[in-house]
Amino acid sequence: MRDQLPRHHGQDFARPVLAAGIIVLAAATAAGFWLAHRQPVGVLPHVGATIPLAPVYKAPPDHFGTLPTGSRLPSGAECGALVHTRPYSENKAVNVTFNQAIGHALARDFFDPRSTDPRANSAIGVRVDGDFTGTTHEILRWAACKWGIDEDIVYAQAAQESWWRQNSLGDWHPDGSACAPGHGLGADGRPDRCPQSFGILQDRYPFQRSSWPGVGRSTAMNADTAYAAWRACFEGYERWLNTLDRGRQYAVGDVWGCVGRWVSGRWHTSQSDQYAASVQSYLNQRVWEQRDFIEL
Numbered sequence: 001m002r003d004q005l006p007r008h009h010g011q012d013f014a015r016p017v018l019a020a021g022i023i024v025l026a027a028a029t030a031a032g033f034w035l036a037h038r039q040p041v042g043v044l045p046h047v048g049a050t051i052p053l054a055p056v057y058k059a060p061p062d063h064f065g066t067l068p069t070g071s072r073l074p075s076g077a078e079c080g081a082l083v084h085t086r087p088y089s090e091n092k093a094v095n096v097t098f099n100q101a102i103g104h105a106l107a108r109d110f111f112d113p114r115s116t117d118p119r120a121n122s123a124i125g126v127r128v129d130g131d132f133t134g135t136t137h138e139i140l141r142w143a144a145c146k147w148g149i150d151e152d153i154v155y156a157q158a159a160q161e162s163w164w165r166q167n168s169l170g171d172w173h174p175d176g177s178a179c180a181p182g183h184g185l186g187a188d189g190r191p192d193r194c195p196q197s198f199g200i201l202q203d204r205y206p207f208q209r210s211s212w213p214g215v216g217r218s219t220a221m222n223a224d225t226a227y228a229a230w231r232a233c234f235e236g237y238e239r240w241l242n243t244l245d246r247g248r249q250y251a252v253g254d255v256w257g258c259v260g261r262w263v264s265g266r267w268h269t270s271q272s273d274q275y276a277a278s279v280q281s282y283l284n285q286r287v288w289e290q291r292d293f294i295e296l
Contacts, residue, residue, distance in 0.1 A: 060085040064141065067148030069235050069253045073127075076224075079145035080132050088137035091164070091294045095136045095200075095219055098166035103130020103221025107210035111232060115240035120232040128228045130214050130221025136164055136200070137288075143223035147231045149255075154227065156283035157259060160275075161202040164288065165295075166219045169195035170202050178206040180216065201226035207265075226262070233258035241267040256280070 056074040060082045067073065074082075090096065106128045111120035132142045140158055144151035162168035169183075172193040176185050179194035188195055197204045199222035203215040214221030232238055236252030241261065247268030250257075259279055260272030287293055 057082060064145045064149075064151045066150045066153075066255060071148055073148050073231075074145055076127070076129060076131050076142070076146050079142050080134075082145060083132075083134065083138050083142045088135050088141070090135040090137075091288075091296065092136045092166075093296045095164070095166045098199075098217060098219045099136060099139060100133050101214075101218040101220075102133065103128070103214035103218045103224060105129055106225070110208070110210050111237070112240070115243070116232070117235075117237035117239060119235070120237040124228050124232045124235070124237070128211075128221075128224050130218045130224045132220040132224075136166075136219060139219045140164075140200075140223055142220065143227045146224065147227035149227055149230060149234075152283050152286075153255070153259065153279070154223070155288045157262070157279045158200050158223070159282050159287050159293070160279050162200050163293070164200060166200045166222065168197075168199060168202065170197040171195060171204060180205040180212055182213075198222070201262075230258050230262070233261055245269065247273070 053072070055078050056072055057078070090099075106125050108121055108125070110125040110128075113121065127146070132139060134142065137155075140154050141151050144154040158164050162170075169188055172190055173196050174185065174192050176194070178196055179185060179187075180196075180198070183194050185192050185194050196206055198216045200219055201222050203211060203222055203225050205212055205215075208215065208225060211221065211225045215225055216222075233241075234253060234255065236250075238250065238261075241250035244266055246266060247270070250267045256276045257268055257272070260269075260276035261267060263275040264271045266272050
């Protein structure tokens, strides 16, 4: 404010300015005292301060359902707190080490900016971090919460992809240039082949290179990345799906179309729809609740 005042000299001007300054100082002191008592502990008031958003969920839900397109999604931290209010025991002993590993950030162009809505990276990709530990069931529930997809779909799809085993390898291929670091041709027991897909949701390395190594070593990172892709599709950001062979025009808000897209990279083709139907079948059977699903 001082630089905005006219530059005058002389005693007559100085006295009222001095008096006004004392009044302003007193008012500022009183305002500062009031703010100090109104702000949460550890939050310092400052110009342009961001007020934390209210939680998406007012109380821990019994079941995480699918949030509509355009919804504000809960943070990973909020979902972690919610999930831990209802503990689940481990049912896959093979995952114990993977479940204690967290992930990392994705590249800023994880979703190809040439063919995808910019919001796929600015609103979806930036949220991925795999920052959660727990049992396998808890991690899948956390991913469902974070990305606003019905938790039963997540359980069923993870069963379809890997039977909930984070050490699963798939999509074996002879192309050495598409092998993940440490998994060259023949390194995993199949001569002249390397796995392209890894983990509980079978994230595919050649198309998700910046998600490595997290998707291989962390169950949370694997699920986090997979359902970030589902949400980007669900929000209508994957415009490239209308440039490839498809059974219909790609459209926003299609839950099962985006499940099917995971296996084929295509929109409502025969392969995509068959895959979605198999996931629905597992969901209807609730295979993850059957006794023979437990592996300890």
